[in-house]
Amino acid sequence: MNLVRIDPPGQWCTHRAVQDAIERCGGKTFLEVGCGAGRLSRILCEQGLTGRGIDLSAEAVAETRRELNDFIARGRFDAGQGDLPVSASGAAYDVALSVMVMEHIEDDLGFVSRMAHEVKPGGHLIICVPGRPDLWGVEDETVGHVRRYDRKSLADVLTRAGLRDVHVWSVAVPTANLLFRLGNAMIRLAGETGKKALPAQRQTEESGIRRIPFKTVFPPVFKLLLNKYTMAPFYAVQRLFYGSDLGLTLLAFGEKRA
Numbered sequence: 001m002n003l004v005r006i007d008p009p010g011q012w013c014t015h016r017a018v019q020d021a022i023e024r025c026g027g028k029t030f031l032e033v034g035c036g037a038g039r040l041s042r043i044l045c046e047q048g049l050t051g052r053g054i055d056l057s058a059e060a061v062a063e064t065r066r067e068l069n070d071f072i073a074r075g076r077f078d079a080g081q082g083d084l085p086v087s088a089s090g091a092a093y094d095v096a097l098s099v100m101v102m103e104h105i106e107d108d109l110g111f112v113s114r115m116a117h118e119v120k121p122g123g124h125l126i127i128c129v130p131g132r133p134d135l136w137g138v139e140d141e142t143v144g145h146v147r148r149y150d151r152k153s154l155a156d157v158l159t160r161a162g163l164r165d166v167h168v169w170s171v172a173v174p175t176a177n178l179l180f181r182l183g184n185a186m187i188r189l190a191g192e193t194g195k196k197a198l199p200a201q202r203q204t205e206e207s208g209i210r211r212i213p214f215k216t217v218f219p220p221v222f223k224l225l226l227n228k229y230t231m232a233p234f235y236a237v238q239r240l241f242y243g244s245d246l247g248l249t250l251l252a253f254g255e256k257r258a
Contacts, residue, residue: 005215007039007184010129012231013238014128014249015040017171018097019047021253025124027094031086033115034101035079036208038064045071051093053079054086057205084114093118097126100249102157103145104204112161118184121258125163129154131250139185142195143210144203151245154252156250163254170247175234177248186215 007015018040022030028049032041035053037060044051053068064079071077086092095113105111105129115125122128130140140148152167158166184225187193190212193201211217218226241247 001103001213001219003211005037005039005216006100006218006221006222006226008215008230008232009179009226010172010183010249012226013172013175013234014099014229014251016231016235017169017238017242018099019128019250021124021126021251022047022049022095023145025095025126025253026257027123030095030097031093031094031098031115031118032068033084033096033098034061034208035064035081036099038067039214040099041079042068042071043078052077052086052147055079055208056083056086056201056211058139060205063209070095072143083233085117087118088131090117094120094123094202095126095129096123098099099128100130100207102127103129103140103147104143104200104207105147106146108147109160112157112163115224116163116256119256121256123175123256124253125158125255126251127154127251128171128251134138136191137185137246138193139204141253142187142192142203143207146200149250151250158252158254159182162257164257166254168250168252169207169242170244171231171249171251172240173238173239173241173244173246173248175238178244183215186212189213190215216228217248 011047029049032053037056061081068077096118130148155168
C-alpha cells in the first residue's frame with residue numbers, strides 16, 4: 001500500500017494552536033528547534049514568516065529540506081543538523097519554538113534558557129509538550145520521553161527561565177483525547193514497541209520521522225479528510241478548552257525580558 005506523510009488530526013490542531021500563539025505574540029522570524037519533517041516550518045513560511053529549523057537527526061533535516069525546498073530557494077528558510085545554541089551571539093529571532101522536544105530532555109530548564117538565548121529581547125518562546133502525566137504509555141516509552149507535564153509544572157519551567165507573561169494552553173482537545181487509544185494501538189501494530197530497547201538518543205532522533213500506518217502516514221486519499229478546511233471546525237472547538245487541564249498536548253508561551 002502506498003502511504004504518504006499526512007499530519008494526523010491532533011497534529012493539525014497543535015499546529016493551529018502554534019499559529020494562534022504566534023498571532024498573539026507577533027513576530028516575523030522564527031527558529032524551530034527539533035523541526036522533524038518540517039511540516040510546521042512550512043506552515044509558518046506559508047503564513048509569511050522567515051525562519052530556520054534545526055534537528056539532531058540528519059534524516060529529519062534532509063526531509064525538512066525536501067519539504068521546504070521552494071522556500072529555501074527563495075532565501076526564506078534554511079535547515080541544519082545541530083543543537084542549541086545555534087550561534088554564540090544569539091538574539092536573532094522574534095520567536096523560538098519547539099514541538100514535542102523538551103519532554104526528551106533531562107535538563108528542561110537549561111533547554112528553555114538556551115532557547116531564550118536565540119530570541120530578541122521582547123521576543124517569545126513557544127513550547128509544546130505532552131500533557132497528562134497520568135496517561136504515560138507506550139508512545140512515551142518508544143520515543144525517548146523523560147516526562148509528561150501538567151499546566152503548573154510547564155509554566156514553572158518557563159517562569160524559572162526568566163520569561164514573563166507565561167500562558168499555558170491545553171490543545172487538541174477533544175480530538176487527541178478521542179484518538180489516544182487508537183493511536184497507541186497503531187504504534188503496537190507497527191512494531192514500534194521494539195524501539196523500547198534502543199538508546200534514548202536514538203529513540204529521540206527517530207521520533208519526528210516515524211512512519212506508522214494510519215498515525216503518521218496514510219493512503220493519499222486521506223488528504224481529502226485531513227486538510228486545513230476539514231479540520232477548521234476542530235480548531236474552533238479546541239479553543240474552548242485552551243484553559244482546561246484536559247490537554248494531551250500542552251502549549252506554553254512567554255516573553256523574553258528586555
